Amino acid sequence: MSVDAPIGRQEGQRLEFKGRASLDNLDKIVRETVAMLNAEGGEIWVGVREEQEVAVAIEGVDEPDLQRARLRDALADLVDPPPTGDEVGVEIVGQEIKTLRVRVSPQPGHRPYALRRGHRLEFPLRYDDRWRPMTRAEIEEAFTTRLRQAAGRSTAVEPAVAELTLLADQHQILRERATILWLGIEPIVPSDPLDFERLLSSGLLDDPTLIGDRRAGINVYLTRLGSLRDEPSQPSAGYRRERGWLMVGTGSPFQLEIGRTGALRSTVRFDEHPFAFPAEPDGSPFPELREAHLLNPKALLEYPTSFFRFWKALVHRGFLPREPDDQVFASLALVDLEGWYLRPGPTHPAWDYPLGLRLPPPALQQRPRPFTEGRSFVGPVLRLQRSEILASPDRCAFRLAAPLFAAFGWRSDEIPFFDRAAGRLTP
Numbered sequence: 001m002s003v004d005a006p007i008g009r010q011e012g013q014r015l016e017f018k019g020r021a022s023l024d025n026l027d028k029i030v031r032e033t034v035a036m037l038n039a040e041g042g043e044i045w046v047g048v049r050e051e052q053e054v055a056v057a058i059e060g061v062d063e064p065d066l067q068r069a070r071l072r073d074a075l076a077d078l079v080d081p082p083p084t085g086d087e088v089g090v091e092i093v094g095q096e097i098k099t100l101r102v103r104v105s106p107q108p109g110h111r112p113y114a115l116r117r118g119h120r121l122e123f124p125l126r127y128d129d130r131w132r133p134m135t136r137a138e139i140e141e142a143f144t145t146r147l148r149q150a151a152g153r154s155t156a157v158e159p160a161v162a163e164l165t166l167l168a169d170q171h172q173i174l175r176e177r178a179t180i181l182w183l184g185i186e187p188i189v190p191s192d193p194l195d196f197e198r199l200l201s202s203g204l205l206d207d208p209t210l211i212g213d214r215r216a217g218i219n220v221y222l223t224r225l226g227s228l229r230d231e232p233s234q235p236s237a238g239y240r241r242e243r244g245w246l247m248v249g250t251g252s253p254f255q256l257e258i259g260r261t262g263a264l265r266s267t268v269r270f271d272e273h274p275f276a277f278p279a280e281p282d283g284s285p286f287p288e289l290r291e292a293h294l295l296n297p298k299a300l301l302e303y304p305t306s307f308f309r310f311w312k313a314l315v316h317r318g319f320l321p322r323e324p325d326d327q328v329f330a331s332l333a334l335v336d337l338e339g340w341y342l343r344p345g346p347t348h349p350a351w352d353y354p355l356g357l358r359l360p361p362p363a364l365q366q367r368p369r370p371f372t373e374g375r376s377f378v379g380p381v382l383r384l385q386r387s388e389i390l391a392s393p394d395r396c397a398f399r400l401a402a403p404l405f406a407a408f409g410w411r412s413d414e415i416p417f418f419d420r421a422a423g424r425l426t427p
Contacts, residue, residue: 006045006055011129014042017050020059023067026074029102030115031124031131033088034079036104037113038134038142039126046071047099053129060097068092068100080114080121112142117374121167133175140165162188163381166329169265174335174376179270179293181300182333183307183400190261191320196246199258204313205248211306211313214427218274218299219306220266223249223256262320262328264311268303275299277343292370293340297405298417300342304332304401305425308393315390326386332379332400337371342408369409379403395423 011017016032023029029046036042047061061067068090075090076082087110089103106113112134114121123134134142166186173182204210208221248256257265270276270293277294308330314320371377382400389396398418405415417426 006048009055011050011053013126013128014040016044017048017055018044018046019049020047020061022046026071029071030074030078033075033102033104034113034115035124035126035131037083037087037106038111038123041104041106043104044102045099058097058099061100064092064098064100071100078116080116081110109146111146112139123171133171162186163329166331166381170331170333170378173267173333176335178336180335181268183266183304184331185264185311186329187262188327193260194262194319199319202317211309213306213309218302220256220310222254223252264307266307294343295340297342300404301397301401301417301425305394305397308389308397312390312393323386328384328386329381330384330400331381332404334377334404336375337377338375341370371408373407377404377407392423394425
């Protein structure tokens with residue numbers, strides 16, 4: 001393509017225009033670059049103003065050498081895998097008025113490319129003159145192809161495909177526009193097909209004490225109750241089979257998916273009181289919380305703990321193999337946390353407020369802390385030995401939840417409801 005200014009040209013599958021102001025937020029340019037890497041490639045012009053997707057004026061770029069260096073650094077830091085110079089190049093174009101041109105030439109064996117967002121990976125794909133998220137099937141197909149080309153045999157791709165499957169599920173749930181807790185466990189080596197009929201008759205989904213949970217606790221048994229606001233005499237949420245999964249709690253705020261391969265997924269919508277407290281009343285000493293949402297720290301520990309205990313029970317009851325050296329991936333995400341605060345634990349003098357048991361003293365050592373890391377939280381993907389989960393599912397859950405508490409400003413030793421010496425959730 002000519003280096004002449006593209007005035008009059010229209011954006012499309014392989015062409016994108018960005019104004020000078022886009023350099024204030026390099027993430028947007030990097031995202032468009034990644035989207036083209038996952039598609040057919042193309043060019044991104046920076047410093048070109050467009051109207052109705054047609055280039056109408058050259059705005060230019062101030063300090064082009066500096067801006068080119070900034071953009072190169074951002075591409076190296078935010079794109080996974082980092083693109084080579086043959087895949088992405090940033091050039092200064094023009095004589096008197098300088099623009100930047102980003103040339104994108106993807107290597108098929110390197111797909112899928114991802115945009116790093118803290119612990120989270122996003123997989124954008126160029127589609128006509130815009131981008132869209134890649135589907136789980138597209139991500140898995142691209143990643144499997146990439147690893148098979150590198151390894152030369154399918155058995156070498158199992159760990160990476162298992163991790164990508166977990167990341168793809170995260171990616172799908174992050175597109176939701178409601179506050180949701182998501183949990184996932186993915187075995188690296190799939191087990192023999194899990195017997196759903198035997199599981200349904202085992203009682204594990206009906207009696208929380210069989211997996212070591214409190215009968216009235218915040219646990220996976222809630223998927224059978226459907227909604228805590230109801231007082232059903234019979235379980236109100238049923239089962240459904242769908243493409244190798246047993247779906248529990250369909251249509252309820254608490255949902256559990258059990259895969260024939262031994263994978264588990266759970267989503268909890270925060271329209272139920274165990275996870276979300278009511279807003280502070282007008283007389284609260286925390287005026288910033290009168291319009292805020294409050295998270296319950298015990299729920300954020302107890303539900304993941306129940307999730308791991310349930311997986312351990314599947315192994316002990318013979319639904320999943322016991323091989324101690326096998327590994328699994330696990331991760332946690334919370335979607336749409338803007339405006340949410342994490343309430344202090346029971347050791348804090350304000351814990352009982354506003355429940356009316358007592359007022360906090362005037363001098364508070366801590367205040368409820370807001371989430372400040374963007375719209376959503378995605379924790380790191382843990383790689384766990386099967387033996388670790390069997391020995392201490394509570395400790396595994398704590399490891400999964402600790403980064404979430406850290407995102408609200410809590411140190412690990414401040415997290416309540418966990419006996420660190422015993423490695424167990426406290427009653």
